[in-house]
Amino acid sequence: MTDLLSRAGMLDCKSLTTPASVTTSAVPAANPYDNPTHYRRIVGALQYLTITRPDLSYAVNRLCQFMHSPTDDNWAMAKRVLRYIKGTISYGLRITSSTSTAIHAFSDSDWAGCPIDRKSTSGYAVFLGSNLISWLSRKQRTVARSSTEAEYKALADVSAEVTWVVSLLRKLGLHSSEPATLWCDNLGATYLCANPVFHARTKHVEIDYHFVRDKVASGDFVINFVSTKDQLADILTKPLTGPRFTLLRDKLNVVSHHP
Structure with missing residues (x-):
């Protein structure tokens, strides 16, 4: 630095x-x-x-x-x-010993956040126990026509990442076999994962986003709603005010090495 x-x-x-x-x-x-x-x-x-x-x-x-x-x-x-x-x-990512090996991940998107091409920004943060092990901030490749679609694309991204993390842990003999928990702050996207009926709103959502629904149906993932206030991936999708940014940075375990 x-x-x-x-x-x-x-x-x-x-x-x-x-x-x-x-x-x-x-x-x-x-x-x-x-x-x-x-x-x-x-x-x-x-x-x-x-x-x-x-x-x-x-x-x-x-x-x-x-x-x-x-x-x-x-x-x-x-x-x-x-x-x-x-x-x-003096800041960096802190990794500590954790009694839990459960995987939980937060996914978020800032719908149409780019003022140039109106594409959304996806962000996710994957935790193994209490440690952050994987994260991403990336502009989506296509324009989303609704906030639900943008959030669903972000869920598809984090689902692929968690699938890879689980397969790696299995090879290392460290996977607990508990389903991974995915947290999303869009109710429409969480309902879509369990209920394939929202035809009018989702006809235009590309097929690969339904990858998430298959994972939920097979019991690999549990999708839960989290309020925007507690959405840790918020820091990966948009600029934030000082107090909010500092709060989320601490929750991602980015801390000073000097106590």
Whole structure:
């Protein structure tokens, strides 16, 4: 992190409490950034940092969407992430011994959140016991026509990830054989997983999203509703205010190494 700040010439910058602003949108301005190679190097290094810093995932994913032609606004967004890093230089992902081997995962989406192409952003966080072991923040490939569809796509993403985690644990002889619990904050999406009747709203949902329903029917997964207030994957889909961001970062076990 110190090397990254040094390369950007920001070792003495002022720190910020969040990596992304809730007020400015990511619409690129007309004026291109005069050193795109520098932008790509910094953002590429930030991608490596997300391996131990899930709290940066959303902001870095957004920066990566402008690699081909970054603008001055994009560079300003990158500098904001670096100023956040400056204030959290001792932070990292904490892994502790856990008595539970149950898998539970949170999935969320920010419906039509991108102001450029109106695609949604999916996010998920997978826990093994009390430890975060897998996470993702990614723009969806297609435009969702409803918030239920966007959430269902996010559920399909996390279902594929949890299926892989379960198969890995089985090979290691560590799987508890309990069904994995998936938490979603959209009632429509949770009902859809158990009840295949919502025809009018779901005719346009592509077939692979029904992968989730098969997993629920076979008893591999249990899908539960969680209120937006308790949705941990919220931090992976949109910019948040300082207090909310700090609360969710703590729940993802991203903490300072210096007590």
